[in-house]
Amino acid sequence: MTPLLAQTEAASGSAEFWVFIVIGAVALGSALSMVLLRNAVHAALMLVVNFFAIAVLYATLDAQFLAVAQIIVYAGAIVVLFLFVLMLLGVAGDQAFTGRIAGQKTTAVLLGLALFGVLAAGVAAPFLGEGTACNVPVEQRVDAEGPLCEGLAVANADGNVRGVGFLIFTDYVWPFEVTSVLLVVAAIGAIVLGKRREDPGELTDAPASAVPALRDDDDDEAASDEDAAEPAAAGASEDDEEGTR
């Protein structure tokens, strides 16, 4: 019997096991419906359910900081970002987003399999081999129902948030500072890409069909050499902006 199976059997009676079964089912179901739902906004809402389920799994794994981060950043901010993008593109379904890239499906399947392999290796690695995080086999452990990895108990000795904070501000100070620079770069990139056509004349909430200048943005994505065919008004506003640059 492999250590992995032994551990599963030892835990099968516990409350944690049933929480894992139920929440795992919720996570899988919401992930599947996120992929399969036709309405993009419904898919985004399923993503919220999925994020919450994953957060509960993190909490049962004794990673409270990660659980709260999952809810605050992903279920809170990232999904808002997704919804804004959906509103930006329009969710009427009039645009075909499939089959844009040649060999898209094959590439997606291959990359998905590769990701699955990496994740499976990451999950299995602590239980295999000797010089890993859990190099004490289950049979040799004093307490069979004790923590899976001794390293986790050591890291969480003073509480999870304190452990994470201690590591961030000692061993991982440099990545932490680089994170701030990364955030700045992302913000500047978004501003540069998003502020291409800023003109007070087109600041309306009217649908795209009513405002020619907004339409141009969409057309530009498809073919950038359409400038000559643009309406005169939009051309003028573009000239204005290039003058102010």
Next chain:
Amino acid sequence: MEAYLTSYATVLALTVAGILLVALAFAVSRLVRPDREYGFKLSSYECGIDPVGTGWSHTHIRYYMFAFMFVIFDVETLFIFPWAVVLGTSEHQRFIFGVMLVFLFFVTITLPYEWKKGVLKWV
């Protein structure tokens, strides 16, 4: 592990109480409200001009910027929590404080940049 999960009993109780509260509010309103439904009640606006087109319209990319800024400052806030927990008890207080100041400087520098670029204008 049992003892560990029971520490989340408060969270579970709060979640159940929240769901019950909403369910109760809906149930009470269903009992109390008058129930004379006809087709016109289901229209978007019972009076006024009929809506044209669908509810979905293209929003300007300008509003995406606000969501993006929200994400960035959300991540910034997230890192402040472990910092605040560690700061009080560590023996390297000045170092940790300085590290966070540098982090905050870099993240906050985006704000005057956006201000100057006019991204923050809500029109």
